[in-house]
Amino acid sequence: MVPPPSTTPPNPQQIQQFLSSVLSQRGPSSLPYAEDTKWLIRQHLLSLISHYPSLEPKTATFTHNDGRSVNLLQADGTIPMPFQGVTYNIPIIIWLMESYPRHPPVVYVNPTRDMIIKRPHPHVSPSGLVSITYLQNWIYPSSNPVDLVLHLSSAFSRDPPLYSQRRPNLNPNPNPSPNPSMNSSMTSSYGQPPPRVAAAAAGYPPSPYGRVQLPQPPQPHPTSQTEDAAEVYKRNAVNKLVEMVHGDIIGMRKGREVEMEGLFSAQAVLRRREEETNKGLKEMQDEKEGLEQQLQVVLMNTDVLDSWVRDNEGKTKNLGMNNVDVDEAFHCIDVLSKQMLDCTSADLAIEDVVYSLDKALQEGAVPFDQYLRNVRLLSREQFFHRATTAKVRAAQMQAQIASMAARAPHYAT
Template sequence: IWLMESYPRHPPLVFVNPTRDMIIKRPHPYVNPNGMVSMPYLQNWVYPSSNLVDLSRNLSHFFSRDPPLYSQRRPNPNPNPNFNPSSANSMVSSNSMSAGIVRPAIPPRAYPQSPYGSGGGRIQLPSPQRPPAATEDPAEAFKRNAINKLVEGLHSDIGALRKTRETEMEGLFNAQAVLRQKEEQLSKGFREMQDEKEGLEQQLQMVLMNADVLEGWLRENEGKMANMGNVDVDAAFEPCDALSKQMLECTASDLAIEDVMYSLDKAVQEGSIPFDQYLRNVRLLSREQFFHRATSSKVRAAQMQAQVTSMAKRASQYVA
């Protein structure tokens, strides 16, 4: 099984390599005469569902049903004929009889008795020894050495390619981690921008409503500017409602009392008034200032409530 550079997106190459004693079956449905395997699993290879484990199972399944290789039969060597001494003696006797000369019979040659006994009176000759095996074919040796060298080179290239790919994958994983951090930062920045946009839109609505209020006030008071000849400064600004008028009076009284208490402090430091009189005046002014400030706080709360109600009404008009 040869793994190409495009593996695993493309199928590997599968070959059947017969030995010297085996040949490829012809014809075979999945193996061509060159030993290349072509089967449905390789033709329908789909990454990542296809893998080498399933490929090995398919090869084992199909080749167990129809093996692609079978061994050649070797010719059996002809055994040497056994030497029979009795036939030799009969041939000698017949030759002597045919010549008309009576010769004494040649006694059989004595052989040392075998310690394992004799079988039927025949002499067992040692079995003929096979000739030594022929020397290896130089072409086969060269082919085997070349294949081994190619396999070693292929293993070395695969190891180097694997290290390169592992380094590239490590770099890609590091880049992926950096990209994830940047994605989180961008998502956080986007959410902050969305929140800021919503806040700015709310402020814009407030500015638009305040602008409408100011434009309305200008339209109402535009005609009054012509009649302002000798107008008292205090009467130039009239409160728009009772709460505003009360707020203005309370604030003015509070600030006036603050100025009086400041003047009393300077007078007592300079010795213009006695100290006990200073204490009585400060106590009375502080009591009055407290009531003015409490009234101002309540008026401010009422104004805020009225402003919220007015803004809600204006917002409903803009939405409509």
């Protein structure tokens, strides 16, 4: 059982304000519709109300079969139903479910206390739930509530879903005339006297819509003897133009849907390319930072080499080109460099001595025991020089790091 819906604004301006307010709410009290479809829901309801003013948008609580309750939008009121020359009002409720408009709404016939639902009915269940082909073939985004109401009116006019439980006192036909086929074809399933259409019996006046043009296949109009042939031709021409315009509108709508799908696909491609471009830009920025760091190191090394060249370019001016003393060509700049040079020279000299001893031993010039004793003494001394060289190299590295740190602020600026 659906609870009674809340009241809604009566005029179009207030209806627009009402829809804008309820669809823009955020937080726990917001309606459970997707954000990208709320604008389309608003347009659907405004178009429905403009075509059928007897329907009003409301918010009410809908209870699912599993007991879950949710606050949803609905269109509550009456829709026109032409039957045997008279247009009646059928009370219905159109619920917009959480997945609307991608899925069809849920439609209920809402009978009053003086009405009963016809049993069996091909489109209405005993609970009032409506099922027609248009709902089953609902296609997003072309399907809409206006066309739904047209198909509902067409289906109900062929087989009215509601009847009155009592015989009406008023004749709904504005031109009273005996109609035996009406009484003979419509019989009550509850054993009561043949009822008339429920909308008239329940006090609903004839519809303000007038005669409603329904989406039914065209039927030949019987031409009486007094009917003018020009009027018949004019009416047929108008109907043909309406059919052509309707076909053109359907074709244009399908074309626009194809264009929208293409634009959505292009948008997805552009977004993917944007991500790839941003990723490539970040990689280029990281590479730029790495090159700048390498440039700083190169500039520092260049400065060191320039300093060395300036300090040593005048040392060969006083020396002749043919009598250059190798021992005087290089000078150590500090104590650590001189100690490194001495230790390296001693290490290499010991290597040469050991090589000479090996060769003398092979030739038999040196006894084997003397060879072993000399190699042991030379190895001990060579180990001492190599250990000293390692310590000096570590001290030089510390000094170089301190010198680079001192120059870093100069290059950073």
